[in-house]
Amino acid sequence: MRPITCPYCFARVQRGDIAYRCIGRAGRGPGCDPVLDKQLAEYAGTQAGAMLPPVFEGRGPRAQCPICHRESGRRVCPECHHELAPAYCDTPGRIVALVGAKNAGKSTYIAVLLHELRNRVGTELETSLVACDDRTIERYKRDFARPLFDQHRLLPTTPSAVTAPREPLVYLLTRTLRGRFRTRSEALTLVLFDTAGEDLRSREVRDLHLKYLEAADAIIFLADPLELTAGASDSEPLDVLARVTEPLRQKYGLGVQDRLKVPIAVALTKIDALPLPRQSAMHRSRTRSGSLDVDDREAVDAQVRALLHEWGSGDLDRYLEQHYAEHALFGLSALGGVPRDGQVGPGGVRPYRVEDPLLWLLHLFGMLDG
């Protein structure tokens, strides 16, 4: 069986090496007392919440604690001791990483994409989206859903990981595929790790980010089209993309002619603010058929490529062509309108084509017909 990747510390773990955490003592009954889990505390950067029953080795869906002899089904990563969802251990799926320059709208994209996967897109594709841990549920509600959808406030700029350690949001997107002879489920692990390109310059966080990118089965790269013409030194999408690509090339020891095999979806955000040509495919909604509309996909790809060249950013397209075997261009709008004074526009959040990159990846992974 192929090893799985811990979606928290991104260590690759053989299935047989997955550890267990004792279920501990219930009331006055038998069971192990909590102890300080140093690995978990080191991963989390704090001892808060790290006083837990001990971790032990075992096999199978449940294993017996060698100390208190109680059976436990709580599986944890043997490296960081973070709890792994049973569904993830059984069907580890694929990891999709999210990268983007500062102010590209990553947090907003995360919030809206998850909202769409739970609602319109989820209904269309017949998928279920489940958070893999309590922290993810809590953080999504507190930091994303409540301010954006309930209070209609724009999300604040995410602080650099150098100053504020980050945890990924980990979701399991499961789709039931009905074939002619049998029905099967495919899972996709969405590990949404808010990686700002500039963070890759910091030695402290580069290692974790690189592990994240190395573990990814696909990358969604967000770019603010307004930055493409502004030419800001830190946030120019090509520079950020290069900062992501070069360490990966070095890691895999690729030659000049070789291209990275990991597919990358490059999406221009905030397209609602752009004056698009009349005949643009991006003026039309995607047909909601539960499959990938390849014609639409190709039309949008060609349209965005044309826009890049028109804005003098054709080098981004050429860079993708040279370094990535699989790449595609997208245009989307998470809010659907221009925000004002820190507030979402009067019509609320009206996402447009935010799911397109994910549909393309699902199609590549064989989870979606085209």
Add this chain to the structure above:
Amino acid sequence: MSFDDDYKRAVLEPARAVGDQPPEDLRVRYALPVELTPAGVTAQVKEVRQCWRRSRGQLKYRKLIDRLEAEHRALAPVFSAAETGDLGPLNKRLRGGAERNAQRRAEVRNRLLDAAGPLRLLSPADLDAIGRAGGLSRAELQQLARMDGVDVRDPDPLPPGPPYPGYPKARESLQVLGSRHLLAFLLGSDRINGIRIFGQVTAGGIPIDGTGATRALERVAGDWARRPRDTSATHAETILIALRSAVRDGFLQELLRFDFVARLRERRAQRASDNALMDLAVRDLGLDLPEARRLVFAIGHEAGMSAGPAGRLRELLDNGQAHTAALLAENITDEDAAEPAAEARRRVAAAARLLDEALELTGRNDLDGAWLRLDDALKLAADLPGAHEHQRRLPPLPPAGVRAEPQDGAVRVSWTDSPSTAGELTHQVIRRTGRPPHDSGDGHHVPGGLDPEPPVNVPLYYAVVARRGEATSEPAAVGPLLVRPEPGQVELAAGDGTVTGRWSCPAGAARVAVLRDGGAVQAGREGFTDRGVRNGLTHHYRIAAVYLDVLGGEVLTPGVLVSVTPNALPDPVTAFSVEPEARDRLLLRFADPRHGVPEALLLDRDPPWPTGTIVPLHEVLAGATRIESAPHAQGLVIRPAGSGVLLLLTVAGDRAAIGAHQRHVDLPSPGGLVVQRRGGTVHVGFGWPGDAASVAVTFQIGDQGAKRISVSRAAYTADGGVHLQAPESAPVKIGVSGIAEHGGSVLTGPAVSATVSARTVVRYDVQPSGPLWRRTLVLTLTSDKPVLLRRLDLVVRDGRVMPQRPGDGETLVTWEDFDLQDSAVLKVPLPRRSGPYWLRCFASSDVELSDPPVRRLQVS
């Protein structure tokens, strides 16, 4: 030696020695043999009990024998069993004897530790008492005490009283100056520690002998002499006098020692714990730790007053009855009483001197000085004949600056306190009519200086006296003062050409005068009606009370000033309609009232008054919210901040006419309506209207009938707006309005609408065709309806990038004014180009061209 003698020596005597405590070991108590047999045990017990009975005749054994007999009754079953041959209970009991001994020893040890307390000190008497109570010998107890680090010693004798009669005054001065104690003052530092007081007094190992003390005293006196003279210097002088007397008369050691003892005694009297006393002694007073232990231990063992004449004298002295003590001492020859007797005589002599001085000062009219001397004398001898009586008769100086001011019908008296500083002073205010009070009993007492109900319209005099004990000063008087209250509860109401007023006329007033703008108005005793006023003009009224003076003339008070503006009664607005004016504003359309200004209010419920009622404005406003409004040619434009009942008032002055009312649900028109055509879908977005539960979206596609869907807020958020399926070739009219339920009926708010125009969509496809040597490009055009294409360009662009507009590439062919009926096929030669290129058609702006899949447009 007989059995009895042996038994007494071996058992009874040791038991007596430890407080009549019978030995726990039954083998000892009953002198049992080593080998136990039923018969042997029975015989031995019988013999021992006979010995007990014989010994009980001796008084010294009686208590012990009684305890032995009492305990034997409890042991009877054990010996009964032994008599019947069962030695089991006895053996078991014998084995338990050692355990009980150990337990008893542990109990005694706990008692010993309790008694030793935190000081770990115990007197021999206490040790013996614990031993007797616990049944342990002294040797055993001393062993236990050594094990627990408890010292056994007698408490040190402590001086019962001060060796210097003026010690209390010196102590007061020390406190004022903030000095820790006499020794600290003498050595000029509060930081000295390691003080030892038993035997020779030492500080930090240096003895305080006569020579050293004299030098220290000179230095301290010199320091104080260099300072400016003030009250501190006076207190320092008091202490220096005490120290000089002690050095001169040789009781310095005793005085210094007593200073420490007195401070700890005071704290002990306040029930301070041993730990607190140790803390005081070591940290606050700077005593050496072992000395502090001894001192606290000794103070803890002071058993009140000594008995006999000396004790009685000490008791009298401590109670301040030095004169009685001196009289008693004259008839006492007891040696122990010599020291308190001498002290009594000294105190009486000093007090008598102070009394003489007081009498002399009284003669010189220095009453405060005399009072202080007598106070000092009474501290030395509280029962000194004549002192207390004389002090009670010394009055303080009178207060000054007395003022009396009327305040809302009351009179407040203020003054400057008596300049006397001696003793506890109080001040008393007296009021009298007609003339000033002669003394504190001459008039009506006014507590607190506030006379709440003074007599009206009569001359009043107030006096203030200072009181010290039973003596009062000369009265300081002020007056005469006339109190003439104004009319109370004055209320004026403006009507239509009328002003009415009412008030309460103060008692004592002859009448009430009303003046409007300076002219008199006819008024009764309790009110008036003035019909000589004009609507819209503000009139100023003065309502004054009129009193009669002693000659019978009228005197007017300054009066109460009130301004009112009479107005015509407001006309109610009996009907109005509500129309949306802007996104969040409404137009209330109504006919203008003849009198008054219309105003809109928002109420929680229907108003309790019928339309047309005239009510005070404040009464209506009490349960309502004023709505932001602006005048309009047709009525009022309002901006309600919520749902409720809209009430239209007409306001004139402080009165309002209740107008019509209507229920209102805050359903502003949805704001920021955005309608976008996205191919075959129309995206609709808008700001949620106020308190709407849902939104009605009405849409009409082309000529079809209008449809209406209801969208909840949750559905709107989940779907990211409203998405309507509509063909591009048809225009779409869209209207959005808020919906709310109110009182069982469905209310629909004002709607906003927008139209999406139809698009003429022309689809095209390009496909190469023909043989390789004569390739052509077949361009197929289709449309749902006939359309005239003003211009159609076929553009080619080299490379990977798709052209976006005609200028992005080379125009191969241009068709102008092309009449397209449903479909058409056009053929052009395929351009001969190397490398990949793009083909794309562009049309004039009146037509929407729909591209084929891009792979058809891209030629590689």
